[in-house]
Amino acid sequence: MAEFLSLREAVSRYINDGDTVAMEGFTHLIPFAAGHEVIRQKKRDLTLIRMTPDLVYDQMIGAGCAKKLIFSWGGNPGVGSLHRLRDALENEWPNSIEILEHSHAAMACAYDAGAAGLPFAVLRGYIGSDLPKVNDQIKFIECPFTGEQLAAVRSVRPDVAVIHAQRADRNGNVLIEGIIGIQKEVVLAAKRSIVTVEEVVDDLSAGVNACVLPSWAITAIAEAPKGASPSYALGYYERDNAFYKEWDGIARDRETFQAWMKANVFEKGAE
Template identity: 50%
Template sequence: MDKVIGLREAVQEYVRDGMVVALEGFSHLIPFAAGHEIIRQGRKDLTLCRMTPDISSDQLIAAGCVSKLVASFFASGSAGGLHEIRRRVENHDPAPLEIEEYSHYGMLLRYQAGASGLPFLPLLSYAGSDLPELNPRIRMVDDPYGGPPVYVVPALKPDLAIVHAQRADRMGNVQIWGITGAQQEAVYAAEHAIVVVEEIVEPDVIRSDPNRTLIPKHAVDAIVHLPYGAHPSYAQGYYDRDNAFYREWTAISKDKDQLQAWIKEWVLDVPDHQAYLDKLGPQHRERVRVGERPSGEVNYGRRLP
């Protein structure tokens, strides 16, 4: 039942060229280290699924790993632009990138439909939007109960979901707190799932606060213990977002040569995530250190003898 393996081994085993891969984490818990390992291993022709494609998406696309992007709300954490994505979409430079765009809610419902075994799910939020004209997979169907027609989005069932989380036990029970995003839905929708965590804890810790277990062990194939694996995004309660890096990324990604040099220096030329952290140095980690703010205790009660 022990599902803990290394990141290199997890990517070797579960990521194949041509796969549909979801990398989820919303604002925080973005699986940057997993994306870097995909780049190191030279995976190609991936369909990348991501709510809010951000710097991690820009990096994977610039490294030549991604041929199609299924996503919503293109942004670099409100801190700048994603110029590799822009070059691909606007100028096909150095190659075109196929885009399938949805709203946030549309992406969430796609995962939810996939997780539920449904062919599609309805939503109202495309009324008045031009997205249905740009994306033929957003369709309108009649309401079988006599109401007005509604838009629907198709189920999304990735070959693999990779998410980051705060902690898990060795069996694969995963706990997340803070902004949860679509991690749970993506994992249930996917054929396989890798979860990268900040901390491995004993099962008693998981059982002491069961409501935080958003992803149970039966949905997980591999657990990777990798502290700071979400850097430069943040992990609530463990470290803050590296805002300086987010601000620097616009200038890096604007220059194609500088972007490729960054990928070479910070991803390809370092053997693993620990070497990446060593290269950042302890002063960098100090910059994103956070203080403690424990939540209140909850009494779940127990059966009396």
């Protein structure tokens, strides 16, 4: 059964230095509050996995939490670059990071295979692309039935999955609504999981085919209202697109970035 913890306690107990951590949310339900707690607790040498690193990993990379990044699209959507990620890759600031990059289709399949307990995923992908030349986790195999050449990618099996969701009931069952992205797969693929939720309610009011993670499939739940902001939680608040645009200016410069982090992350405690 999932254990209800404070966010501080959940991060402290279940994320260790050196862990492979996947914090997911495909534009929607990005676990920002949890990411900020990881930064405050100064976790180090993490291998960070995420399809779309987004601002949350830009912040964690800029704060020195990461030694490696596995991803498939590393930008500020509709705005431009993730400047902290670029500074790490182009200038090794604040430290050098290793990268392993995929396409979205391959990463989605790799999570799916992880959730299914398989060592690799198969897809019709990477045809003609240079990505297999720079990523040794991409191979090509022959279909045993048709002889067609297909791509194989190693499955994603993180130490810890972290996601945000709309709500949990008092037994720790979690409802995810809207753009569900890869939320279910990442939790099932990981050894441990932390789910932050907007609120804890008596009744989930889930439809019969709703995306629900049962309590017994989750390690820890922490209540974190507005825990996805400036991303969003459908039914609670909208994506703060103005902030996503502002971030471009904040992150471009190391000092502005550090000042923002001090004021908005380090000097603010976990809820």
